[in-house]
Amino acid sequence: MGAGMTGITAAHTLQKAGRSVIILEKARGIGGRMSTRRSDEHQWDHGAQYFTAEDKRFVAMVESWQAKGIVKVWETPIGAWDGQHLSKVSRKPHYVGTPKLNAPLHDLAEGIDIRLQTQVTDIEKHEDGWHVFTPDLEYICEELVLAIPSPQAVALLPPKHPFYEFATSIKISPCWALLVHTPVALPFPYGGIYVNQGPIRWIANNSTKPGRASSHDGTDWVIHATPEWSLAHLEATADDIAQQLLAEFEHFILKQEPAFRYFNWQQVQVHRWRYSRYFGQIQLKYALHEDSLTLAGDWLSNGRIEGAFLSGLAAAEAILENKY
Template structure:
């Protein structure tokens, strides 16, 4: 008996969901697995009490017609809005360019576009995939929560930061693991603060060019958020790398001190989060091929780091991998056999 080939996508961030959407649109079977509680990855929102913080990606932009079209569909679905903050540069300096990019944010939270993509796709959360292997029947995945899953897959797409993909591939595909291992990613310490009332700051968001901070933003300046006086602070990549292993309390104190120097009062809630693999370094460590697909193995990788970084890069990378898989003999053979056996 033949059936539609099913592909596993590991990672439900923007890259994995974009890849899975392409596979689904091509009529292929797909299952997505993610170790966290929901879709979004680094397009993430933390909630605690009355507080809400987009503590990963802050906003995104579009430079390609393909992603602009995707943005239009998210705007039409009401899961995205343009963001036009009162933006400062500290210390003040003339803007490097006179063009102002359109900035977009998920509504009511940064996770919204990813969750919207995931609604049509089978996603299993709280599955940390820690091994994959292949035999004559296909690929099998192992999660810390369920052990070896019984289902066999025609192929596997990894959609996660480079160091995590390299670790997962080391035993199953050392060549691909080495390619992923050539990419470095920088950490980012993020602080999440809540105030009793609005801090007296003359901006909604600011690029900060001295001290530990690189970015600060008032969460409620984005559409659809409650006016809960929540701010997100991001440390610079350099400072985050230098303090990567510092105790969270020490990091929080340093970031709070720097924000106080910008005029902020003491917060009523203060939390800190370390993104170990946040962004690509400013200087490329390896050329960006868009995605990696090894057709003979049925194994591929996508992610922002393969497409220049950022949300748009993640979406484009996932889409490119999904299309490569759908066009591969392994997918077409299975799909043709499935339609023949169903009499189509």
């Protein structure tokens, strides 16, 4: 279950190998943190911002998406702010799906039975396999993949299952995201900025990404708060979060251009990612398989989209080859 990069990669690989698969996804669409928020002519990649490719298996996949025109390199420079200076960051190629970040997932998901808006409430192991319960139906499967964040896996795993204690030990931080549109240019020439001071961690000019719609009539901005700030304000109202992060964003802009005064924010929205990035470091496992149940997700790798893809491959291989 789970229709993010991990779950769809696992299902795609298994289906190519001749297995029958169904994905259960509680959201209205696929992608997880690779989703895109739209409003009128504006759009924001409000979760994951881009992906890189190092492992040869993912490099080959990215090259195939590029050939189809659904992945392109985000060419605009990336900067970093250390509290005093804003400077360009040297980087490996950053890729984005076009016209939305989750475009590669739609490619992988072609032909897969995905049941959207389907909330799994419980799972149980019986002699005939795993029973998966939803408010409307009960599913029975020989193999079950939980491609979901560790806290959600903990809520479903039987307490005596071998993976329960490990999943409980993994803590994942939240992230508040601010989404705004401005009809005027802001005074810095970067597509994205890593912020290393204050409550903001990341600023992105989403309109500089290839294939985005609204670059001709203004700029769509995504601002991510730090994990610490997001956790401290986890239960704040959306209006309060918007006001505080807008104030911090304006403060950041004025540090770059003290004379700048034209703030005209439109389409202001916020989104809370309750499960965004895991705390600390864990040994790369990619997938855990035992008792016909597989745990998978980017939290078992490096927290990145490439790691999510490799976790999905590992989950499928664990089932097909009885690994892990």
